[in-house]
Amino acid sequence: MMLDGLYQDIILDHYKHPHGRGLRERFDGEAHHVNPTCGDEITVRVNADLSEISYDGLGCSISQASASVLHELLQGRDAHDAGEIHQAFVELMQGRGQVEPDEEMLGDGIAFAGVAKFPARVKCALLPWMAFKDAAARAGVEVGASPEVKA
Amino acid sequence: MSFDVARVRKDFPIFEREVNGHPLVYLDSANTSQKPVQVLDVMRAHQERHNGNVSRSVHTLGTESTERYEAARAKVAAFIGAGRPDEVIFTKNSTEAINLVAHAAGQLLALGPGDEIVISEMEHHSNLVPWQLLCERTGATLRWFGITDEGRLDESGLDELVNERTKLVSVVHMSNVLGTINDVSALVARARQVGALVMLDCSQSVPHFPVDVRELGVDFIAFTGHKMLGPTGIGVLWGRFDLLSEMPPFLAGGSMIETVTMGRTTYAPPPARFEAGTPPITEAIGLGAAVDYLTGIGMDEIHRHEQEITRYALEQLSAVPDVRIYGPASPAGRGGTVSFGVEGVHPHDVGQILDALGVEVRVGHHCARPVCVRFGVPAMTRASFYLYTTTEEIDALARGLDQVRKVFG
């Protein structure tokens, strides 16, 4: 069934058992993003050295699993690496299914390759990543790409 | 002749197509309805054979276009029991009709601090944000009816909520989320007592059951063509003629004037006063054809069919484990729009899996975020029905929900 591309086991695992969920008290930057068409929401908090990335949110399996993967991939990285991974994830999501993901860099994030073929869901996957970028900027760290989301 | 859903469906070419390898199961008519060939043909014939601008040409095509455009107005007027066609104003959609009243009636009422506008928590954003803005512009206060746990308008505070300070009440006739049909008789009586105007958002009612503006006893109603088998780009404001005649224009330009000098302008009487610029001519004629189609089948018949489908859907959905229905639990006092949640699964995911099975439902907050907040959820899944909906389609929905529970179980 064509949905196999969307609901990979890795995504469902992250959705059912999220990593790093729950907001930490200490942080340097915070951002709250909403997807106005569907009501999904996420809050992301980061420390200036990215040693702590925490989040909480309400949303579909794609947006919540994406937040869990973000936490796993970016927490504890330096700004340069985090920026590269961020860029790679955004490119993957905007590739309309044409981008070959780099497993070494994206880890479980490669499971989102299938999401890129569902334009209505790309925004869900990117929601935590955009909130992270804003939270980091508020903590004084510039990371990642600013996509033009045309979904 | 009795109502035959199989015959009705033959009029809708879209039911010939498949979605993701499955026959199309269209359960999103509250969002927008499908179009019968009778409407599509009339619009095409107009463009091919009669196209001209309206109300400003002496030539034959212009005359034919004007006649057809005005005939559509008369059909719509008859359809809702309006006293005269001039009470029907063509707009772009419901949203524009409500904004028109918020501006023009707002100005007529000379609102200021101390005045109150009353709406409800059940409103589509179209019947909420224009009133928020009006209150911001004028200093008037916005107040609202709540929703009961059963999903009905909470009128327990009616006499306090609608009081001497109230200048206008605007509520939804049928909720696009809960399916609730609001009996507004008590509200209208109270508004009359205190001298407030009443507007009804009939976007979900006029397409589905007989609506008679004189019986309702209100001052304005708004509805939108694309939800009643017509095209997008055409909507209707109906207003009492004496009120419309006193209201200042909303948009200004060609066609809405009486005479113009460089210094000042006098305005045409309604409806022209409120139809500035070239209107959506083909779309209005298409809406007229939709009204003919609906009238041909009979609004009573359509309502009866939808009641049966709704009863069946409520039964089938309540039998699916982990499904919670929001809104009235029985078909009484509700229409064919059923919102629900599947425990532990976000509506986006529900909608996605259903779509893979060809079942088209709406997910999200349905442009009525306060309703979702009232029931403590960020979003809902909604199945909505029309004259072409079958029990087999409800079965497909129920099977789809089993699949949803399998994927996320």
Ligand SMILES: Cc1ncc(COP(=O)(O)O)c(C=O)c1O
């Ligand atoms: C109750 C209600 N009011 C208003 C609207 C707005 O209709 P439109 O977008 O055509 O202006 C809708 C439909 O979305 C609706 O369901």
